Amino acid sequence: MYVLIADSGSTKTDWVLLKGSVIIKRIKTIGFNPYFQSIDQISLEILNNLKPHLIEDLNKIKVIHYYGAGCSTFENCKLIEDCLTLTLNVPKINVSHDLLAAARALCKKDMGIACILGTGSNSCLYNGKFILENVPSVGYLWGDYGSGAQIGKNFIKEYFEGNLPTDLKKAFEKEGYNREEILHNVYKKNMPSRYLASVSMFVGKHKEHPFVEKVLLDCFDSFFVQLVNKYTDAKSYKVHTVGSIGFYFKEFILKVATKHGYEMGNVIQSPIEGLINYHSQS
Numbered sequence: 001m002y003v004l005i006a007d008s009g010s011t012k013t014d015w016v017l018l019k020g021s022v023i024i025k026r027i028k029t030i031g032f033n034p035y036f037q038s039i040d041q042i043s044l045e046i047l048n049n050l051k052p053h054l055i056e057d058l059n060k061i062k063v064i065h066y067y068g069a070g071c072s073t074f075e076n077c078k079l080i081e082d083c084l085t086l087t088l089n090v091p092k093i094n095v096s097h098d099l100l101a102a103a104r105a106l107c108k109k110d111m112g113i114a115c116i117l118g119t120g121s122n123s124c125l126y127n128g129k130f131i132l133e134n135v136p137s138v139g140y141l142w143g144d145y146g147s148g149a150q151i152g153k154n155f156i157k158e159y160f161e162g163n164l165p166t167d168l169k170k171a172f173e174k175e176g177y178n179r180e181e182i183l184h185n186v187y188k189k190n191m192p193s194r195y196l197a198s199v200s201m202f203v204g205k206h207k208e209h210p211f212v213e214k215v216l217l218d219c220f221d222s223f224f225v226q227l228v229n230k231y232t233d234a235k236s237y238k239v240h241t242v243g244s245i246g247f248y249f250k251e252f253i254l255k256v257a258t259k260h261g262y263e264m265g266n267v268i269q270s271p272i273e274g275l276i277n278y279h280s281q282s
Contacts, residue, residue, distance in 0.1 A: 001019070001020070001062050001063070002017060002018065002019050002024070002057060002060040002061045002062060003017075003018045003019075003061070003062065003063050003064075003065065003279060004016070004017050004018075004054070004061050004063070004064045004065070004088075004090070005018065005064075005065050005066075005067075005272070005275050005276065005279055006064065006065070006066040006067065006068070007067050007068075007098065007101050007270065007271055007272045007275060008031055008032045008066065008067065008068040008069060008098065009031045009068075009069050009098060009116075009118050009119055009120070009243070010031045010032075010033045010036075010069045010070075010118070010119040010120055010191070010193060010194055010197075011030070011031040011118065011119045011194055011197065012028060012029070012030060012031045013028065013029045013030065013031050013032060013068075014026070014027075014028060014270060014272040015027040015028070015029065015050060016272060016275075016276055017054065017057060017061070018276065018279065018280060020280065021280035021281075023276065024057065025053060025054070025057070027050060027053045027054075029045055029046070029049045029050050030045055030049075031069065031119070031194075032045070032068055032069070032070075032080070033068070033069045033070040033191075034068075034070045034071065034075075034076040034079045034080055035070045035076065035139065036070075036190070036191055036193075037190075037191075039079055039082060039083055039086075042079075042080070042083045043083045043086055043087050046083060046084070046087040046088070047087050050087075050088075051087060051088065054088070058088065058089075058090075061088070061090050062090070062091055062092060063090065063091070063092045063093075063094065064084055064088070064090050064092070064093045064094065065094050065096070065275075065279055066080060066081075066084065066093065066094065066095045066096070067096050067097065067098045067100060067101030067271075067275070068080055068095065068096075068097070068098050069098050069119075069120060071095055071096060071097045071098065072097050072099075072137070077095040077096075078095075080095045081093050081095050098116060098122075098271075099114070099116060099122050099123075099124050099131065099134065100131060101271045101274075101275055102114045102115070102116050102122075102124075102242045102271050103124055103126035103131060104271070104274060104275065104278050105242060105268065105271030105272075105273070105274025105275055105278070106240035106241075106242055106265070106266050106268065106271070106274070107126050107128065107240060107265075107266075108128070108274070109128040109129075110128055111125075111126065111127050111128055111237060112125075112126060112237045112238050112239070112240055112265055113125055113126070113228060113231060113234065113237050113238070113239045113240065114126050114240050114242070115223075115227065115228070115239060115240065115241045115242070115246065116241075116242055116243050116246075117146055117147060117223070117241050117242070117243040117244075117245040117246035117253075118147065118148060118197075118242075118243030118244050118245055118246075119147060119148050119149055119193055119194055119197040120137065120139065120140060120144045120147045120148075120149060120193060121137070121143070121144045121145055121146050121147035121150070121223060121227060121243075121245075122134075122137040122227070123135060123227040123228060123231075125231040125232065125234075125237070133231050133232060135226070135227050135230050135231075139193070140153065140192070140193040140196060143226070144193070145219070145222040145223040145225075145226045145227055146219050146220050146222065146223025146224075146227070146245065146253075147197065147219075147245060148196070148197030148198075148199075148200040148244070148245045149193040149194075149196040149197045150196075150219050150222075151197075151199070151200040151203055151215065151216065151219050151245070152195075152196035152197055152198065152199030152200050152203070153196050154215055154218070154219060155199055155200075155202075155203055155212075155215055156182055156196070156199060158211075158215065159172060159177070160179065164211065165209075165211050167209075168206060168209060168211055168212070171202075171206065172202060175202060177199075177202075197245075200245060203215065203216070204248055204249070207249070207252075213252070216249060216252045217252055217255065217256060220249070220252055220253050220256040221256050221259075223253075223256075224256055224257065224260045224262070228260070228262070229260065234262075235260075235261050235262060238262075238263050238264065238265030239257055239262045239263070239264055239265060240264075240265040240266045240267070241253065241264075241266075241267050241268075242266075242267075242268050242269070242270065242271050243269070243270075244269055246267055247267060247268065247269040250264075250267050253267075
């Protein structure tokens with residue numbers, strides 16, 4: 001039986017076509033988030049950049065397991081399901097939150113605190129089968145602590161307020177950033193969180209700079225305070241992270257985790273390999 005697995009964040013989506021435990025194809029598209037994109041926008045991307053890669057195998061696919069950012073409500077899950085039905089017409093479609101994907105990939109059958117640290121952020125207490133507790137994620141305006149969006153937002157705030165050291169300010173502007181460009185991308189273009197998170201790539205290039213280090217440590221400290229410390233007996237469990245931010249800034253996260261009294265567990269860039277293993281065995 002052919003099974004299509006999707007792991008979708010706000011920036012990118014990894015698609016894997018499986019036949020039993022054999023990987024037939026891997027495909028990448030942009031990320032989807034039903035809070036910010038319409039059924040037409042998502043469907044168009046699937047039609048243009050996913051379906052052509054699947055066309056010769058499409059009638060063999062019996063199930064789609066889709067894990068996605070923003071799929072935390074019935075309405076948002078239904079929107080994604082409708083997009084997939086409309087464009088791919090596969091008999092069975094399961095839509096779940098990307099947090100469950102993270103927990104399955106990170107903790108497998110063990111109990112732990114599973115965290116997403118990418119464009120956005122989220123966390124949960126997982127018992128090896130189900131999510132027991134979840135601090136609600138409220139997006140980049142009020143939350144997404146420790147995420148690429150928060151790092152970008154906080155760094156830009158320091159830039160706007162004139163707090164960047166001269167060398168850092170010059171390097172930032174040399175890469176094309178300025179007040180008008182930033183405001184245009186944040187207030188006039190789609191998916192501002194994705195733009196804010198893109199600034200974290202500049203931050204990563206300068207992570208040895210003491211000013212940048214402080215910005216990063218402050219962001220990750222807020223992540224532990226707001227998204228980790230609140231779980232029942234939190235310090236009894238290892239903290240695992242998945243996502244590009246957690247992966248590339250792991251030395252800063254480890255420093256903050258130690259400060260708060262936590263032991264770090266698995267740190268991976270993408271949950272897709274864990275999901276392949278999970279669904280192959282299923």
